[in-house]
Amino acid sequence: MPDFGTTIMNLRCPHCLQREVDVVLRRDHDGEYWCPKCSYTGTQDEVRVVYEQVRARYRLRNTRLPLETQLRM
């Protein structure tokens, strides 16, 4: 496993993610997250708010579209 130092493993930069770029956020001692590639900073809650915006674009993510439906689409 690479040494990510102070990296928190389970949060990516939401601003980069909106551009389909994976960048793992770093965390300051005061708990603020920051992106090593862009200027994004935010708390964990703020990060997760943007994640929901990323997910919102997938309007069919909870919709099952079986074969018969797709044939008609």
Add this chain to the structure above:
Amino acid sequence: MEVTVFHRSETGAKFHAFLDQQEIVHNLGLALTLFVTADSLFDLASIPIIRRFRDHDGDELGLSLHSLPGFPTDFIWLLSPEQKREAIRTLAGSFREQFGSFPQTVAAYHMDATTMTILAEELPSVTAVVAGCFEEGVRVFHGCNHSWYLFNEGMPWWPWWPSRDHALSPTSVSERRFPFLAVPHLVRDMVLSYEGRNDYYASHPANVVRGMAHGDTGSPYDLNLIDQYRMQEAWNDGYSFYSVFVGSQWMIPNPNIEIPVGDIRQRYIDQLTYLVQLRTQGDLTDHRLSEFARWYRTNGEMSPARRFLAKEILLGSGKHVYWHQSDHYRLTIDAHQGGSIGDLRPYAAGFRGSTGPDSDRLHMGSYPYLIQSQHRSGSQHHYEDGARTTLIVADASGTVDLTNHPTRVERVAVDGYETTVHLAVTTVRLESGTEVGVTTSFILDAGPSIRIDREYTVHAYSGYPITVTEYFKGTYGWTEYPEDLRGVLVGLITRDGVETIPFLYDGKTRKCSAIREVSVTIPQISCHAIISPNDGEEWDGSGTVGTLFSPYYTLSTSRQIDESADRSSICLTLAQQS
């Protein structure tokens, strides 16, 4: 539908996740191909476990060329020919020592023609290889911190017989191909892998989570994608192919995953359970890879073409994209851009290339394009348009570009070797008030030509003559950046002679009447592309070479249409440069 499931053996921190994955698949009773890595081959504790998977659980053991200890890089296609041979000899020798025979199947993220040549020489036992990650390239490079040198754009999305010229180029000619079948690493969403990161949208539940496209509960998109692949049987003589290859690194905490590992595991189980359900219904057959290769030799030659009608199933756009692959080209029709050609790979050019430090192409494994509308502008919406085709309808009041009028694929009809892709009618309105209904069909046969037929119906005719222009704006390249176009030659052939325009970045245009052909020759990729009228009517022709701010050539043909109703037909033919 034919299905393969692959695993890769792991040691160290991923070992227990690997064992768990094995147990999941064995409990479901799916046919599994396990690719054994170098780390496992040299790990004495792993060998008896892997032998048991073969002897007790029925797994096929193949050789993984991912992870190459002792070599400068873990990626076989980026080694020198000598290193490629040494790696294959060493690992295959060890495989035989541990398992009693040479492998029948070998896997890498990408295999170039040099690697395949060495495999064919060193391992005549091989019947199938995992040889590419469909459309992985520019966007994954961007998305992975510009540090993932896997360029696989322009390849078939389904199993193919790899050409000795370029491993991603398919050929049904036995003398020109390698003696083994190539299959993709896994399968992708054929709309979203055209317009975005293909790894996010694939037969890989963990990567779907990486793209945050997973459902709040359950795995609807993963199952929808399976059904989208099942749908392809309708226009592929009953054939479709789906593959799963989820590495164990996704079953442990991963920097690109923000949900619990247990959820990823469950989504993997959901995906595989649905495959089992479909198998029970008689809707699919699961194969170990060498079994699939045998099946394909007997059953896979039903048609020289592969067809994929992709319908967007995640964002809700209703977008249709049609893909067609033959020995001669891979064509992508973007119905959302009025039925423009959005991507075109000229396999007929016979472009030769391998990767490695000895190669002119270095890391670039992709097969070159003439058109890639996503990388190279496509329709005009910032400064100027880029690589694409379209139909332009004009009268004295102005012009309308069909690209700006989304349509859909109404029907895919297959008759023997001929495929007709029918697009829904698009009605455009000129400033003068004239309305023109355009119905487009692509006729794709076993040869190297793409025929584009149009039917026109005119309403509210204003009195101005109506002209239609078939427009092909192309270039060549592998990435989103322009290549050097010097040496490219645009040609116009009429009954009176030939005119040529060398590509000197001077923006020159030539126009001729009574055109027979407008063509481009691209020595850099040994390609010749020709536009020719196909309806017996008299067309005007035009050829343009671009500038450094517009690094494209444009080939077009125009004629007036009847003011009530008319039809037109042109052919785009691809060939090797003579």
